[in-house]
Amino acid sequence: xxxxxxxxxxxxxxxxxxxxxxxxxxxxxxxxxxxxxxxxxxxxxxxxxxxxxxxxxxxxxxxxxxxxxxxxxxxxxxxxxxxxxxxxxxxxxxxxxxxxxxxxxxxxxxxxxxxxxxxxxxxxxxxxxxxxxxxxxxxxxxxxxxxxxxxxxxxxxxxxxxxxxxxxxxxxxxxxxxxxxxxxxxxxxxxxxxxxxxxxxxxxxxxxxxxxxxxxxxxxxxxxxxxxxxxxxxxxxxxxxxxxxxxxxxxxxxxxxxxxxxxxxxxxxxxxxxxxxxxxxxxxxxxxxxxxxxxxxxxxxxxxxxxxxxxxxxxxxxxxxxxxxxxxxxxxxxxxxxxxxxxxxxxxxxxxxxxxxxxxxxxxxxxxxxxxxxxxxxxxxxxxxxxxxxxxxxxxxxxxxxxxxxxxxxxxxxxxxxxxxxxxxxxxxxxxxxxxxxxxxxxxxxxxxxxxxxxxxxxxxxxxxxxxxxxxxxxxxxxxxxxxxxxxxxxxxxxxxxxxxxxxxxxxxxxxxxxxxxxxxxxxxxxxxxxxxxxxxxxxxxxxxxxxxxxxxxxxxxxxx
Numbered sequence: 001x002x003x004x005x006x007x008x009x010x011x012x013x014x015x016x017x018x019x020x021x022x023x024x025x026x027x028x029x030x031x032x033x034x035x036x037x038x039x040x041x042x043x044x045x046x047x048x049x050x051x052x053x054x055x056x057x058x059x060x061x062x063x064x065x066x067x068x069x070x071x072x073x074x075x076x077x078x079x080x081x082x083x084x085x086x087x088x089x090x091x092x093x094x095x096x097x098x099x100x101x102x103x104x105x106x107x108x109x110x111x112x113x114x115x116x117x118x119x120x121x122x123x124x125x126x127x128x129x130x131x132x133x134x135x136x137x138x139x140x141x142x143x144x145x146x147x148x149x150x151x152x153x154x155x156x157x158x159x160x161x162x163x164x165x166x167x168x169x170x171x172x173x174x175x176x177x178x179x180x181x182x183x184x185x186x187x188x189x190x191x192x193x194x195x196x197x198x199x200x201x202x203x204x205x206x207x208x209x210x211x212x213x214x215x216x217x218x219x220x221x222x223x224x225x226x227x228x229x230x231x232x233x234x235x236x237x238x239x240x241x242x243x244x245x246x247x248x249x250x251x252x253x254x255x256x257x258x259x260x261x262x263x264x265x266x267x268x269x270x271x272x273x274x275x276x277x278x279x280x281x282x283x284x285x286x287x288x289x290x291x292x293x294x295x296x297x298x299x300x301x302x303x304x305x306x307x308x309x310x311x312x313x314x315x316x317x318x319x320x321x322x323x324x325x326x327x328x329x330x331x332x333x334x335x336x337x338x339x340x341x342x343x344x345x346x347x348x349x350x351x352x353x354x355x356x357x358x359x360x361x362x363x364x365x366x367x368x369x370x371x372x373x374x375x376x377x378x379x380x381x382x383x384x385x386x387x388x389x390x391x392x393x394x395x396x397x398x399x400x401x402x403x404x405x406x407x408x409x410x411x412x413x414x415x416x417x418x419x420x421x422x423x424x425x426x427x428x429x430x431x432x433x434x435x436x437x438x439x440x441x442x443x444x445x446x447x448x449x450x451x452x453x454x455x456x457x458x459x460x461x462x463x464x465x466x467x468x469x470x471x472x473x474x475x476x477x478x479x480x481x482x483x484x485x486x487x488x489x490x491x492x493x494x495x496x497x498x499x500x501x502x503x504x505x506x507x508x509x510x511x512x513x514x515x516x517x518x519x520x521x522x523x524x525x526x527x528x529x530x531x532x533x534x535x536x537x538x539x540x541x542x543x544x545x546x547x548x549x550x551x552x553x554x555x556x557x558x559x560x561x
Contacts, residue, residue, distance in 0.1 A: 063139070063146075064212045064214075084100050084102070084129045086099070086100060086108075087101040087153075087154070087155055087158060087171075088155050088158050088160070088171070089158070089159050090159075090160050090162060090169060090184075091112075091161050092112075092163070092187075092189075093113075093189070094112055094113055094188070094191060094329070095111065095112060096108070096110040096112060096123075097186075098129075099155075100129070100135075101152045102149065102152055102153075103137050103139060103149025103150060103151065103153065104149075104182045105138075105149055106135060106193075106326065107128075107129035107135040108125070108128055108129060109126045109127035109128075109280070110123050110124070110125050111126060111330065114277075114330060114463075118475065118476050118479075126278050126328055132217065132218070134215070134301075135217070135301070136280060136328075138211070138212065138213040139151075139211075140197060140199055141209070141210050142208050143207075145175075145209075147180045147199065149214075151175075153171035153172060154173075155169070156170075157169055157170070162186055163188055165188070166185060167185070167186050167188075168183050169183065169184045176202075177202065177203055178199060178200050179199070180199050180200075181196075181197075181198045182196070183195070191327055191329025191330070192339050193326045193327075193328065194323070194324075194325055195324045195325065196323050198320075198322075199314060199321075200319045201315065201318055205316060206316060208311045208312070208313055208314075209312055209320070210308055210310070210311045211286075211322040212307065212308050213284065213307050213324060214304055215272075215273045215282065215304070216304040217301055218303065219237075219302070235276035235277075235461060236250060236252065237252065237253060237274065238252040238253050238255065239272070239293060239303075240271070240272045240274045240279075240345070241263075241265065241269070241270065241271040241291050241305075242268070242269060242270050242271075242341075243267060244266060244341065245267075246266075247342070247345075250274070253303060256294075256303050257295045260292070260295070261291070262292050265290070265291055265307075266287060267287040268287070268340065268342065269287070269289050269291075270282060270283040270284070271305050271306075271307050272305075273305060274346050277331060278329065278331065279327070279329075279331060280327065282324060282325075282326055283324060283326075283327065283340045286309040286310065288309070288310055289310075290307070291305070291307055293305050293306070294306075331344075331347045331461070331462075331463050332463065332464070333347055333462070347461050348461060349454065350457060352453055352457055356455070356457050356458050356461075359380070359454055359455055359458050362380060363377070363380050364464070366379050366380060372469075373465050373468040373469075374469070374470025374474060374477060374531070374534060377477070377531055377534050378534065378538050380455075381538040381542070382538075382542065385539065409430065412426050412427055452535075452536075459477070459478070459529055460529070465531055466478050468531075470534070474534075476530070477530050477534070478529055478530075479529065480526060480533075481533060486525070486530060487522040487523070487526045487533060487537075490521075490522050490525055490536055490537040491518045491519060491521075491522035493540035493543075494521070494522070494540060497540070497543065497544050497547065
């Protein structure tokens with residue numbers, strides 16, 4: 001790859017990154033109806049909005065309809081406190097979970113295998129009722145009776161440590177109308193949790209009952225954007241949902257503020273709250289559900305995503321059961337498809353998915369052999385280089401011939417220094433006579449650009465590479481090189497490549513700019529993930545070696561003539 005083509009790839013990549021950032025920073029959603037109302041009432045922006053325009057915190061917005069039972073009719077078991085009463089704590093080798101008395105809701109999930117930072121004792125906390133305001137709830141609603149997540153459950157297992165056997169953790173709600181037993185089946189070797197709600201009707205009447213399951217949270221990133229170098233800055237954050245017919249769709253937190261959404265989902269459906277590397281998802285057993293979203297400002301959990309299953313009849317003195325799976329954990333691409341169809345799409349490679357997924361598949365296969373993600377990236381780079389070998393060979397042959405013509409082009413440039421048009425005509429004539437195509441290097445570059453950007457998304461989105469060590473000073477491929485060694489290697493390779501690359505027709509100012517580009521780009525690479533710079537540096541070194549060999553070979557052939 002010559003220096004100009006190398007810069008072309010980099011410029012297009014940086015242009016793509018700038019576009020993504022511009023979309024993030026300036027492509028803001030239209031104001032909601034409530035926001036428009038606020039702006040009219042308070043054009044100065046001061047927090048003195050009249051009470052008639054104040055958004056009211058409606059505590060019932062997170063309980064779905066139908067709900068004919070009024071709050072005054074609810075039994076004394078309903079929690080009247082804003083405090084979260086933890087009644088059960090569960091630990092497995094993978095997870096630490098906490099469940100609240102109110103609704104037997106899952107309100108805390110700590111991922112014990114994932115340090116918040118490299119070698120830190122503090123772990124990633126995905127669900128957190130305290131700081132992150134993120135929890136998962138479920139309940140049953142009907143026209144005549146409700147068993148909601150606001151009612152207080154009890155359990156006989158306040159603390160359990162699960163190490164080797166699948167274990168059931170049960171919570172009970174007893175009301176005059178009936179009993180609900182909510183059971184979480186926890187596998188110590190899995191992030192997937194089976195959830196069962198078993199309802200027994202103890203009355204003499206039949207009910208129509210609908211199950212709901214929901215996640216609600218805040219947006220901790222709002223007003224607190226990570227730095228340009230943070231790998232999670234460009235990753236999707238919001239709600240994702242799926243069924244076999246429509247596929248995977250997403251709604252960012254900004255989208256959720258615009259309007260409430262209701263949509264029917266068919267077979268293989270699920271809904272998830274997604275963020276960089278991790279997500280929480282609900283996979284119901286029912287193949288027909290309705291997904292709903294809400295935005296409830298001025299609450300601790302303004303963003304809500306809910307699934308409602310079709311209503312079922314519960315006969316007197318009978319029992320019905322509702323089943324689902326909750327996933328709380330990392331985006332492990334090998335395991336997610338085994339849990340639910342399409343669940344691996346939460347690893348969002350965007351428009352480059354068709355290229356990124358095969359790249360990750362190859363990368364994962366290499367890792368299974370070598371056991372190190374850094375060496376896997378190196379070997380993948382070699383494979384990509386071999387795949388484009390013939391294209392690159394044609395490119396470098398063309399460049400080598402152009403290099404041989406450089407002295408003659410210099411003479412033409414001096415001869416026609418006052419007539420640029422004539423100089424270009426003579427130079428193109430020389431190319432035609434010597435059968436040199438000056439555009440011969442463009443096609444290989446255009447082919448490699450989407451591969452490079454696709455690999456960028458693989459390194460950005462794959463939790464498997466998070467905090468992955470390589471060698472010596474490179475102990476986290478998802479963060480920048482701490483000693484800037486890879487950017488320096490890349491700069492050296494680019495400078496050496498410059499010396500082998502012809503620059504016909506280039507004026508002195510352009511030449512100075514080109515000479516500065518390796519340093520400029522390498523400084524920018526100092527802030528990129530070291531895994532990506534590793535790919536780039538290895539590719540640059542291999543390209544330099546290939547170009548040097550081809551250039552020397554053609555020079556020797558010409559000397560023999």
